[in-house]
Amino acid sequence: MTEVIGKSRNCLAFKLLVLTLLVLSLEQLRPASVFSADTPRPSSKPAEQLYLQLNSVELDPARVYQIREAALDYPKLHMTFDDGKIGFTSDIYGKITGAFFEGDGELLVVPPDQAERASLMLFTGAAILEERFHTAYFRFNDNMFSDLQRYLRPSSDGKDFVGEWGNAARSLAAGDALRMFMSFSRCLPREGQMPSAPACESDPADRFLHARIQGGKLGVFDVTYDSQASEQISIGQQKMREGVAFYNTWTQFASSVANGQRQRQIPSEIAIRSYDIDAQVNPPTNLQARAKLKIEVVRSGSRALLFELSRDLKVSTITADGAALEFIQNQAVEGTQLARRGNDLVAVVFPKALETGQQMELNFNYAGDVLSEAGGGLVYVGARGIWYPNRGMEAAKFDLHFRYPAGWSLLATGERVATNESSDEPQAAVQKSSHWVTRVPIPVAGFNLGRYSRAEARVGDAIVETYAAPGVERTFPKTPEAEVAQPRSLPGFPPRPSVAMVTAPPSPARNAQMVADTAAAAINFYAQRFGPYPYSTLRLTQMPGPLSQGWPGLIFLSSYSFLLPEERARIERDPVDFLLSKQVTAHETAHEWWGDLIYWRGYRDQWLSEGLANYCSLMILESENPAGFHQVLTRYRDNLLEKNKEGAVLKDAGPVTLGLRLSSSEFPDGYEAISYGRGTWLFHMLRHMLDDEPSTTDKGRGTAGGSRFFRALLKLREQYAGKPVTTRDVLQVFSDELPPTQRYEGKQQLQWFYEGWVNGTAIPHLQLQNVKFTESGQSLIASGIILQRDAPKDLVTSVPLFAQLAGNRRVLVGRVFADGPEATFHISVPAGTRKLLLDPDGTVLRN
Numbered sequence: 001m002t003e004v005i006g007k008s009r010n011c012l013a014f015k016l017l018v019l020t021l022l023v024l025s026l027e028q029l030r031p032a033s034v035f036s037a038d039t040p041r042p043s044s045k046p047a048e049q050l051y052l053q054l055n056s057v058e059l060d061p062a063r064v065y066q067i068r069e070a071a072l073d074y075p076k077l078h079m080t081f082d083d084g085k086i087g088f089t090s091d092i093y094g095k096i097t098g099a100f101f102e103g104d105g106e107l108l109v110v111p112p113d114q115a116e117r118a119s120l121m122l123f124t125g126a127a128i129l130e131e132r133f134h135t136a137y138f139r140f141n142d143n144m145f146s147d148l149q150r151y152l153r154p155s156s157d158g159k160d161f162v163g164e165w166g167n168a169a170r171s172l173a174a175g176d177a178l179r180m181f182m183s184f185s186r187c188l189p190r191e192g193q194m195p196s197a198p199a200c201e202s203d204p205a206d207r208f209l210h211a212r213i214q215g216g217k218l219g220v221f222d223v224t225y226d227s228q229a230s231e232q233i234s235i236g237q238q239k240m241r242e243g244v245a246f247y248n249t250w251t252q253f254a255s256s257v258a259n260g261q262r263q264r265q266i267p268s269e270i271a272i273r274s275y276d277i278d279a280q281v282n283p284p285t286n287l288q289a290r291a292k293l294k295i296e297v298v299r300s301g302s303r304a305l306l307f308e309l310s311r312d313l314k315v316s317t318i319t320a321d322g323a324a325l326e327f328i329q330n331q332a333v334e335g336t337q338l339a340r341r342g343n344d345l346v347a348v349v350f351p352k353a354l355e356t357g358q359q360m361e362l363n364f365n366y367a368g369d370v371l372s373e374a375g376g377g378l379v380y381v382g383a384r385g386i387w388y389p390n391r392g393m394e395a396a397k398f399d400l401h402f403r404y405p406a407g408w409s410l411l412a413t414g415e416r417v418a419t420n421e422s423s424d425e426p427q428a429a430v431q432k433s434s435h436w437v438t439r440v441p442i443p444v445a446g447f448n449l450g451r452y453s454r455a456e457a458r459v460g461d462a463i464v465e466t467y468a469a470p471g472v473e474r475t476f477p478k479t480p481e482a483e484v485a486q487p488r489s490l491p492g493f494p495p496r497p498s499v500a501m502v503t504a505p506p507s508p509a510r511n512a513q514m515v516a517d518t519a520a521a522a523i524n525f526y527a528q529r530f531g532p533y534p535y536s537t538l539r540l541t542q543m544p545g546p547l548s549q550g551w552p553g554l555i556f557l558s559s560y561s562f563l564l565p566e567e568r569a570r571i572e573r574d575p576v577d578f579l580l581s582k583q584v585t586a587h588e589t590a591h592e593w594w595g596d597l598i599y600w601r602g603y604r605d606q607w608l609s610e611g612l613a614n615y616c617s618l619m620i621l622e623s624e625n626p627a628g629f630h631q632v633l634t635r636y637r638d639n640l641l642e643k644n645k646e647g648a649v650l651k652d653a654g655p656v657t658l659g660l661r662l663s664s665s666e667f668p669d670g671y672e673a674i675s676y677g678r679g680t681w682l683f684h685m686l687r688h689m690l691d692d693e694p695s696t697t698d699k700g701r702g703t704a705g706g707s708r709f710f711r712a713l714l715k716l717r718e719q720y721a722g723k724p725v726t727t728r729d730v731l732q733v734f735s736d737e738l739p740p741t742q743r744y745e746g747k748q749q750l751q752w753f754y755e756g757w758v759n760g761t762a763i764p765h766l767q768l769q770n771v772k773f774t775e776s777g778q779s780l781i782a783s784g785i786i787l788q789r790d791a792p793k794d795l796v797t798s799v800p801l802f803a804q805l806a807g808n809r810r811v812l813v814g815r816v817f818a819d820g821p822e823a824t825f826h827i828s829v830p831a832g833t834r835k836l837l838l839d840p841d842g843t844v845l846r847n
Helices: 012-021 044-057 114-123 157-186 337-341 506-531 565-571 577-582 583-592 603-624 626-640 656-662 670-691 708-720 725-736 749-759
Strands: 059-074 077-089 098-109 127-138 152-154 206-216 219-226 233-242 242-254 269-281 286-297 303-309 313-320 324-331 344-349 359-369 371-375 378-381 397-405 409-412 417-420 430-437 447-450 453-459 460-469 482-485 501-504 537-543 549-553 554-558 765-778 779-788 796-804 810-819 821-828 833-837
Touching: 044 157, 044 344, 059 098, 059 157, 059 242, 098 157, 098 206, 114 603, 114 708, 127 157, 127 324, 152 603, 157 303, 157 344, 219 359, 269 447, 313 324, 313 344, 344 554, 359 501, 371 821, 378 447, 378 537, 397 409, 397 447, 409 460, 447 537, 447 554, 460 506, 482 537, 501 656, 501 725, 506 577, 506 583, 506 603, 506 708, 549 583, 565 577, 577 626, 577 725, 583 603, 603 626, 603 656, 603 670, 603 725, 626 670, 670 708, 670 749, 708 725, 725 749, 749 796, 765 833, 779 810, 779 833, 796 821, 810 821
Parallel strands: 269 397, 460 537, 537 554
Antiparallel strands: 059 077, 059 152, 077 098, 098 127, 127 206, 206 219, 219 233, 233 242, 269 286, 286 359, 303 344, 313 359, 324 344, 371 378, 397 430, 409 447, 417 430, 453 460, 482 501, 549 554, 765 779, 779 821, 796 810, 796 833
16 A cells, blocks of 8 residues: 555645644644754844744733624635624734634634535534634734724723733744744845834735634634635644544635636746755664755745755755755644654745746755664665655656665665765775666655665566565564474374474565566556556665555565565455555556656545556456456445444545545544545546447457557556646546547536546445336337435436346446436347346446
8 A cells, every 4th residue: 555644745835734723732732943953043033033923922911802793704714703802912023913812703614515515514513614602813914903993992901811811822823833934924124134023014915814713512623714725715623533633624625716626726936947965874864965956936926935854854054056045944733643744844035035037056954863773674764755855746857866884775766877885994884875867857756775685577678676675674563483284194103293384584585576576567567558667667675564655766665565475365364455465566566657657736636646556456456366356346345335433434534535634533544445445446437437338348458559448548648747637637538538428418528427426425326127128120129217326316327237148148238327316218238138237247336
């Protein structure tokens, strides 16, 4: 299974929104730290001063008011203050940025579509959020204070109000400090100006509000409006389940979109054209690096930029074209999911606003302990996707230089230009160095380190290299220590004593060739169907733990994948789990096309990568073991129909388009079950909708030339290689290949499939009823009704019908659109048809 967290790197605005929302209760909040511990903090640094003010701003006793019959309106978000008191914070750069309310108020939010209303209902029990509240903390960068002026009346007990709520307000300020800093950075003194605190006018295009609300029924929850996010409105709540903290996103959506899009595309301020990284790797823990980024400004106006970098890597200096820049390295709030993932955000401040077309070179110097020694000759690189400063999944060229001790092997993305050993002093430890470059832009770069043995396989023009250690990590499950063998006794001799047969410990290095051959076979299978392997070399390196992950040309493969079948069987007792574990290498190899060559646009599109890579790997299983293939699909369906302790069905965690939001306190494994399971089923349905026609059934469907499905994948590759895609982009490519019989209402589009299946959760019950056969001239006509139950009334399903003939022979006679609870049909069938069968091969996700 591909690791979800390590590669789920979407736009930085979303990351910052998560940082804002993923805060614990008041008792658990801690002020975020600024700079590394050993970095001096002179008061003359204006960016640092501003950040510290925003981080700990306090309520002002002179700004406490009575408030009555007031209202705040943001797009799709309405809030009223019926009666109470509200205290505002001290101003920063002439702006008031926070407030605390106590009294009676109400929040009203109406999600825009069925999927978001269902998500809200899952967590709150209602499809519309209409909640009374009694206390609320607000953080904002707009004119909220002046907008409320006409509703405010002076209060005489300001000191008492601040004494009661001041500590809470000050603690909550830290969670939004970095987001607020990005807004206020435009007001920092420019290069050559004297440090001061001038008045700061609001930018009308940058509007932010975060409210921490104490609801009357729903408890404490967060409401955020952020005009700089692709989805401006987000509402959610932290909840504990069995000692684990989850952040449940109740609903999240764009306040205004065009052409049916779910997210508003926010153009990035810059494009990173290339990376030049020089790194010293000191196992078992330390990394020291210098990263040189060549950037081009594509949207003017910003004074600060956000980069993502592991919180375990401390930045010492950042320069632009040789000039030192001020920066803020903000650690994630303690205890949150963001902190557990090890993510960090670095804000880089420029001396003046960036201008479109401007080009520069940024240099980051940083170091820290991001490696862990796992035993067995393995090192775990915990920050695989954030060991260098980046801004998410954006394609760039990489030039990587590594230095590391002798005795270790280092593998990286790109082509290996050189590897050598050097020792400047006779007594010094011998050092290795290696140089890796990418010939084409790729969305992410990585490396792995271990004491490896190497195996090789070739397929076409591609080389497959496998690197495995002689042993497994210390935490690897223990296999049975001994199995008792009963040897046969020879005739006429006394029985021989039983012998304890000691099971040898796993040795991945011993099985490295097996893994290389498996990956090569997968490449060969895929290349015949959707084009050649995208890179010159594929390297698979052993990684500790049960999860695997694919980067462009480099796969981090779990130690489990290096087990022999008999070794795997001793761990995976369940036969379906055993089948799935065997497909991991093929799954990760498929990501070289789907996830690396072509990657996703936003979190709502991430399912494309996992669902398609998984389905491609299962097509290999189908070609070798059709029964096992159907066992896996059945398992995925059954998983979706499982219930949690409260009786809720897992499929109702949401559609694939909710991405990582699917994993919540209600369904901790929701993302895996739906993105992999339902996502796989969606591609299985699309494949048979495109390829199953009476005239072409069983005719050359195994290759791209004879399959519309594979032709669509080939076109997808040709159109989007090196680019991100959205769900609608992919469905449009499949729409272009729809046969005439699969054009619902005569339209060559898959909007009905998107609305009902991709952006839906249904697993309908389908049944034939009132089937009759009537002769019409030389033809035989079958008519009847398809019942579609346990599904939305507007669900449309393409249902295959087969005719059963003599000798249990069956043929596909066509597909019928079941559009609603009942759908009538009339279809020609062969003479001698004895019975109609509805989807006998299990190509529709149905109950």
